[in-house]
Amino acid sequence: STTPVTVIKGDGIGPDIVDSALRILEALDPGLDYEEVQVGQAALDAGASDVMPEAAIASIERTGLVLKGPVTTPSGKGYRSVNVAMRKKFDLYANVRPTLSMPGTQSRYEGLDIITVRENKGGMYSGEGQTVSEDGTRAEALSVITREQCERIIRFAFEMARSRGRRKVTLAHKANIMKSTSGLFLDVGREIAQEYDDLEHDEIIVDACAMKLVMYPEQFDVIVTTNLFGDIISDLCAGLIGGLGLAPGANIGENCAMFEAVHGSAPDIAGKGIANPTSVVLASALLLEHIGRREDAERIRRAVRAAVADHDRVTPDLGGDGTTSSFTDAVIERL
Numbered sequence: 001s002t003t004p005v006t007v008i009k010g011d012g013i014g015p016d017i018v019d020s021a022l023r024i025l026e027a028l029d030p031g032l033d034y035e036e037v038q039v040g041q042a043a044l045d046a047g048a049s050d051v052m053p054e055a056a057i058a059s060i061e062r063t064g065l066v067l068k069g070p071v072t073t074p075s076g077k078g079y080r081s082v083n084v085a086m087r088k089k090f091d092l093y094a095n096v097r098p099t100l101s102m103p104g105t106q107s108r109y110e111g112l113d114i115i116t117v118r119e120n121k122g123g124m125y126s127g128e129g130q131t132v133s134e135d136g137t138r139a140e141a142l143s144v145i146t147r148e149q150c151e152r153i154i155r156f157a158f159e160m161a162r163s164r165g166r167r168k169v170t171l172a173h174k175a176n177i178m179k180s181t182s183g184l185f186l187d188v189g190r191e192i193a194q195e196y197d198d199l200e201h202d203e204i205i206v207d208a209c210a211m212k213l214v215m216y217p218e219q220f221d222v223i224v225t226t227n228l229f230g231d232i233i234s235d236l237c238a239g240l241i242g243g244l245g246l247a248p249g250a251n252i253g254e255n256c257a258m259f260e261a262v263h264g265s266a267p268d269i270a271g272k273g274i275a276n277p278t279s280v281v282l283a284s285a286l287l288l289e290h291i292g293r294r295e296d297a298e299r300i301r302r303a304v305r306a307a308v309a310d311h312d313r314v315t316p317d318l319g320g321d322g323t324t325s326s327f328t329d330a331v332i333e334r335l
C-alpha cells in the first residue's frame, strides 16, 4: 500500500531542493504517493486568489503528511506568513529541530547532537495585535501563550527525550524580564519536570543559552523553548554544525505533520542551482521515520553523511563546487 504525501515545493531554492529530496526518495521507492500543491506567491502566480488555496488545505487535511520547501514571506505590513498560518491551521504545535554533527564539514565542533523543541503557535508569533499607529510612530504586538500550550510543548519534549533515550531537557526562557509569558512557561516547565525523574532537567536564560551553545555546545541535549527563542536558537544550532543547508525540521501536530528545512527560501542564491539540498533531504528522512519507515530513513541519513564525509560534489556552503543536482547524484550513488 502507498502512503499519500502532500508536496509543497515553495519559493526561491525550494523547488530545487525538494526535487532533490524527491529524486532520492524515488531511488529508495518507499511507497509514497505525492500530491503537489502550491501555497504563497507560487499559488498566486498560478492563478489562486489566496496564499493558502482551498486545494492545498484539502490535500493536507486528507494526507496529514507534508514535505515542504521554504516559502517566502516578504517583510513589512500587508503580508501574513503562510508558514505561521499553516502551523496554526493544522495545529502543528511542536517544531522539532535536530542538530547532528556531520563528519567532513568545516564546522568548529564535532560530535554534537542537540534537539531544539520549539513551541510553534504562540508567543511573539501569535500574530495578534500587530498595529502601527496612523502616524507611524508607535508599533504594537501582542505575545500570547496559554498554560495549555506550555504544557503541551514541554510534555512533548520530555516524552520525546524519554522515548529516544536522551539524557537531559533544558528549559530556555527569559522569565526574569518577560515575567508573564516566559514566567508561565518556566513555571509549567518546573511542574512537568517533576514527573520525569528519570531525566535530568535544567533551566537557562535564553541569552546565556546562546553564549553557552557557542562555548560549550556539548553540554546541551534537548532544549525546549518558546516560539521566537526557538527560531533563533535553532538557527544558531545549525551554525554549530556547518550551516542552515544541513538543518531539517519537523512541525508536529495530533493529526498532521509537516517536514521542512529550518532555513528559508535563500533569495541570495536562488536560481543558481547551488543550494544544499541536505536540509530537505534529511527532513524527508524525518518524514519516513514518522510513518514508521525507520530503515529507509536510516539509509538516507547514511548516504548523505557518507557523501558529505567524502566531500563528494558538495555545494559551496560546505566548501565544495558541486551543485544541488550533482550532490544529489552523489547521495543516490551511496543509497
Ligand code: NAI
Pocket (backbone or CB within 6 Å): 013, 017, 069, 070, 071, 072, 073, 074, 075, 083, 244, 245, 246, 260, 261, 262, 263, 264, 265, 266, 267, 268, 269, 274, 275, 276, 277, 278, 279, 317
Ligand atoms: P534563509 O534561511 O533563506 O537564508 C539565510 C542564509 O543561509 C542565506 O545566506 C542563504 O543563502 C543560506 N542558506 C539557507 N539555506 C541554504 C541551503 N539549503 N544551502 C545553502 N545555503 C543556504 O533566511 P532569509 O534570507 O532571512 O529568509 C528568506 C525568506 O525565507 C524570507 O522570506 C523568510 O520569511 C523565508 N523563510 C521561510 C521559512 C519557511 O518556509 N519555513 C523559514 C525561514 C525563512
Ligand code: MG
Pocket (backbone or CB within 6 Å): 231, 232, 235, 262, 263
Ligand atoms: Mg527561522
